[in-house]
Amino acid sequence: MRRAAPLLLILLAACQPEDIFYTQAKPQKEDVSDLTGAQIYAENCASCHGDDAxxxxxxxxxxxxxxxxxxxxxxxxxxxxxxxxxxAKGTQRAPMPEFGALLESEMEVWVDEKGVQTPTPAALVRLAEYLESVQD
Structure with missing residues (x-):
């Protein structure tokens, strides 16, 4: 029985959820669904483009x-x-990182100037609307 005890403990530990072995929380992607365009800009764009864009x-x-x-x-x-x-990565002139994965959110239908409807992440639409609002 003494020899079986360590083996039993190892088997029990193996049956536990893996999170029990981590002392830090696993990184989670931030939920941007409820953020405004200004908040998304501040968190993702201002570090390069400035607070005033x-x-x-x-x-x-x-x-x-x-x-x-x-x-x-x-x-x-x-x-x-x-x-x-x-x-548009192949067409831009600067080293702009891709933010698509960070801006995943509920989809909404965005309608362009020609009336074409495109399912688009709502956070991406909010950010574009914010940028349009800061035009000189």
């Missing part, structure tokens, strides 16, 4: 308040969302 914190981070001006006076929502998500 005027760029310059990271050397090649552009001034995001001039997106409409650089696109003929119209805010380029589709381009902005594609760049943030990472879909």
């Amino acid at each position: 005027k760029g310059g914190v990271y050397p090649s981070a552009p001034d995001l308040t001039k997106l409409s001006a650089r696109h003929g006076g119209s805010f380029p929502t589709r381009h902005v969302m594609s760049t943030i998500d990472g879909y």
